[in-house]
Amino acid sequence: xxxxxxKPRIIDNPAAPEIYVNKVVGGSFDGTTIGITLGSTRVLxxxxxxxxxxxxxxxxxRLCLTPAAAGELAKAISGILxxxxxxxxxxx
Numbered sequence: 001x002x003x004x005x006x007k008p009r010i011i012d013n014p015a016a017p018e019i020y021v022n023k024v025v026g027g028s029f030d031g032t033t034i035g036i037t038l039g040s041t042r043v044l045x046x047x048x049x050x051x052x053x054x055x056x057x058x059x060x061x062r063l064c065l066t067p068a069a070a071g072e073l074a075k076a077i078s079g080i081l082x083x084x085x086x087x088x089x090x091x092x
Contacts, residue, residue, distance in 0.1 A: 019061045034070045036063040 023039040041055040065073065 021060050023057050025057060025059065032066075034065045034067065036065070037061075038063060 019038065020040055021038040022041055025037040025039040027037070028035045038060045039057040040060045041057050043052045043055045
């Protein structure tokens, strides 16, 4: 009987930064890695008494993935979206 592949142990790093993202700025594939540029919109007026203009998108990070890691990410996101769509308290 063939041995099943063991999953690697995950070691949490509480010092790892969390990045807030609400925009995907762009993506690319260079033949080896998939690059995704992530952004965050910020609405800030130029002056305290001014109305804010259109929101600016600030780059929040760049994610570079191997195709295998991108597939794992897509599978994880698909599972999350599926759970959101079937949850009883989902937003309309």
